[in-house]
Amino acid sequence: MRFRFAIPLLSMLAVVVLPFALPATAATSTQAPAFRLPDRDGGTVALDSLAAKVVLIDFWASWCEPCRKSFPWLSSLYQRYGSKGLVIVAINLDKSREPAESFLSKYPAPFRVAFDPAGKTAEQFHVRAMPTSFVLDDHRTILLTHPGFDPKKTDAIETLVREACEK
Amino acid sequence: MMTRSRVLWLLLLTLLAPLVGGCAATSVKPWDRDLLAQKSMRFVPLPMESAIDQHIYFSKEGSMGGQEAGGGGCGCN
Numbered sequence: 001m002r003f004r005f006a007i008p009l010l011s012m013l014a015v016v017v018l019p020f021a022l023p024a025t026a027a028t029s030t031q032a033p034a035f036r037l038p039d040r041d042g043g044t045v046a047l048d049s050l051a052a053k054v055v056l057i058d059f060w061a062s063w064c065e066p067c068r069k070s071f072p073w074l075s076s077l078y079q080r081y082g083s084k085g086l087v088i089v090a091i092n093l094d095k096s097r098e099p100a101e102s103f104l105s106k107y108p109a110p111f112r113v114a115f116d117p118a119g120k121t122a123e124q125f126h127v128r129a130m131p132t133s134f135v136l137d138d139h140r141t142i143l144l145t146h147p148g149f150d151p152k153k154t155d156a157i158e159t160l161v162r163e164a165c166e167k
Numbered sequence: 168m169m170t171r172s173r174v175l176w177l178l179l180l181t182l183l184a185p186l187v188g189g190c191a192a193t194s195v196k197p198w199d200r201d202l203l204a205q206k207s208m209r210f211v212p213l214p215m216e217s218a219i220d221q222h223i224y225f226s227k228e229g230s231m232g233g234q235e236a237g238g239g240g241c242g243c244n
Contacts, residue, residue: 063201093198119198130197 032057032140033124037091037114040104045089045114047140053085054164055136059122060090062099064130070149071107077158078111084165091116093130133157137164 032055036046047055058074060067071090078088088111092100095117104113116122125134129147135157137143144160146153169177195203202208211217 059198061198061201063204094201119196122196122198127197130200132197 030142032134032136032142033121035091035114035116035121035124037116037121039115040113045112047089050087050089052087053138053167054081054087054161055140056086056088056161057125057134057136058088058090058131059093059125059127059133060131061093062103063094066149067103067131068107069151070131070133071109073149073151073154075108075110077161081161081165082111084162086161086165088112089114091121093117093119093122135160135164137167 032047034047036044039045056074056077058070060070074088074090078086082088090109090111090113092113092115094100094115097115097117100113100115125132127147131149133144133146133149134142135144135146143164144157146157206212
């Protein structure tokens, strides 16, 4: 038979290709998944109980280089729009609290910081890069998903936040 | 016409083919990449010790390049 190796070869190819293809088809709902996580002060941050017009959720870790650039920008964004209805929740994904606290001493966060060492919230949000930001409106619908941090794209995010705050 | 043993071999090969994928089915989560970056996860955990070992190796063998490259064998390094 001429194509006797076709079946094993095709199945090998399928096995190699499918794992990469499957995550791409994972459906992402536009409604943000609810979460309840511990914060820095011993309290909890729950998405349902946030009284905010706009919520920016930022997934970060202490070892993440771009996070060192994104935090100063998030701080300035919060200072400008915090009084207009923006709440920022930075969800830390470090395995332990110490490196996160050391990062926060270098890059202060005037906004809320929550901890998810198991990464369950990141899993629910389908986070694919570090950092990843999500902008949610007052119905907690995801308006924007921004993987990574690019200073060239901050203007677009700020415009979206401003418009959502003004609604 | 394929013999029965050949058909069985092909069937076995087809059944074993998915094993080639192995760990490809699981991907490292972005928030777990710090673990991959740890020193203990490097292919060469102690670069300095490895460099010294290689220097001893190529000096003793009398060939340039240690374990990675071929050399002239002049022993002049």
